[in-house]
Amino acid sequence: MRGDEKDGEGGYELREGVGEKHDEEGARSSDERESRPRRRRQLYTPEEEQAVVRKFDRRLVVFVALLYLLSFLDRSNIGNARVAGMDDDLQSVPPREGWYEWSLAAFYIAYIAFEWMALLWRVIPAHIYVAALVLSWGVAASLQAVAVNYPMLIFLRTLLGIGEAGFTGVPFYLSFFFKRHELAFRTAIFVSAAPLATSFASSLAWLIVKLGESGPIAPWRLLFLVEGFPSVLVAALAWRIIPDSPETAPYLTAREKKVARLRLQQPTSPLNKKPSSSSSTALDTLAVLTDPAAWLTALIFLLTNTAYSSLPVFLPTILHAMGHSPLSAQALSAPPYLAAFITVLATAHASDSMRARSPLLIAHALASAGGYAILALSSSPLLGLEEGSWVRYLAVYPAAVGFFNVVVLTIAWSINNQRGEARQGAGFALLQVVGQCGPLVGTRLYPDADAPYYTRGMAVCAGAMVGVAVLAGGLRWWLGRVNARWEREEEEEGEGGGEEGVALVGGYGHGYGERERGFRYML
Secondary structure (H helix, E strand, O other), X not given: OOEEOOOOOOXXXXXXXXXXXXXXXXXXXXXXXXXXXXXXXXXOOHHHHHHHHHHHHHHHHHHHHHHHHHHHHHHHOHHHHHHHHHHHHHOOOOOXXXXXXXXXXXXXXXXXXXXXXXXHHHOOOHHHHHHHHHHHHHHHHHHHHHOOOHHHHHHHHHHHHHHHHHHHHHHHHHOOOOOHHHHHHHXXXXXXXXXXHHHHHHHHHHHHHHHHOOXXXXXXXXXXXXXXXXXXXXXXXXXXXXXXXHHHOOOOOHHHHHHHHHOOOOOOOHHHOOOOOHXXXXXXHHHHHOOHHHHHHHHHHHHHHHHHOOHHHHHHHHHHHOOOOHHHHHHHOHHHHHHHHHHHHHHHHXXXXXXXXXXXXXXXXHHHHHHHHHHHOOOOOOOOOOOOOHHHHXXXXXXXXXXXXXXXXXXXXXXXXXXXHHHHHHHHHHHHHHHXXXXXXXXXXXXXXXXXXXXXHHHHHHHHHHHHHHHHHHHHHHHXXXXXXXXXXXXXXXXXXXXXXXXXXXXXXXXXXXXXXXXXXXX
């Protein structure tokens, strides 16, 4: 189907006689349709489209953001539990260094090993799949409260990683409900739950530790139980709320379901593709593996995850090493992530409005690198900051805000620049498999021996964020060249290039097969 686009992303009108033949005046014979001159006719109004988008925002996006909040809370609250006494209770006799780091690494090893579960969004109905995932990680997170030693905790963290691995496909899932230029803000609402969860975890940890100091249950055990069990309860809601596709959303009317389908019927939409054969799917997957854009985006994600996976679980420990009490360290961990939550939403909205990812991504990567650089140089003669200096604490803000924004923009950028459902799925899987190797480094960056400044870990994260900015700049330059090449090719082909709206793809590692006429990489 070819669309006459008003907004550059599959506007409100389609050419009659091609694709869907909807007639608001009632059914007519095919002969009568064919005898009429071809003309433009409105299939739905902007108001109808906006109503559908608002419903998906309120019912779908907000709910999956809640689920991600719970998942990130369950994976990152171990940092708060450590400061609340977990390390003392679970340490072996004689004490062994590295137990805590192994409990962090166990989660990410399982997370990486089971990344393939993100592809099951195309196999298992979404409402069943999501409910099962949420239930599994909720049970594993709650059972951490009864751990008696570090090996048991490591086993439970492995189960937690398996449960959360499949949920990484949510941004890919959202691409079936929203257009390309709408995706970053919705992904931001989803991913922004991470800093909000970290902020919430720190605030709740402060309250639990305060109340649990005189209680019969160790504060860290109470923390795991209080923050883990809500996922078990919400799993039942996920079964009823999560739709399998736009047409199955229970909160849409019959007309709204049709609008939801029509507005996504454009060449670059996965909903507008015919069912793929196994051979074409294999070619699409192979095309992703030979696509430099997919690999560069995955490398950006890997470097970002080095910081993204480490600071949320180590910040309470870092603040405690700065000289703050355990209770104060819990409270001071919250504000940087609250600032990140607000900034992520504003950045993603601006990115969607600009219809560009790299400028803001590079800016936030450099800001994060600057924050980490101040922390890394704190003990040097250049700065010579004291352990409890407020300059050190304030430097945490650009560091945290920066990498959370880079994560959101990188995920959206990856999905935007893959064409078709099979390539989007394969590209997203590659992004996750490569990118989630970053935490294997990040969880080892802050050993106790490096306290109180943790210079080595801060320097590694600063270098990683500089690398993100360099790779993003190079990727933008390369994609700009490809877009310019495609522009020249289509100008040479002229208007008589064919009704299919496709062009052969070759060279520059674009992949195999065909691309849609008019498709351009988002910069």
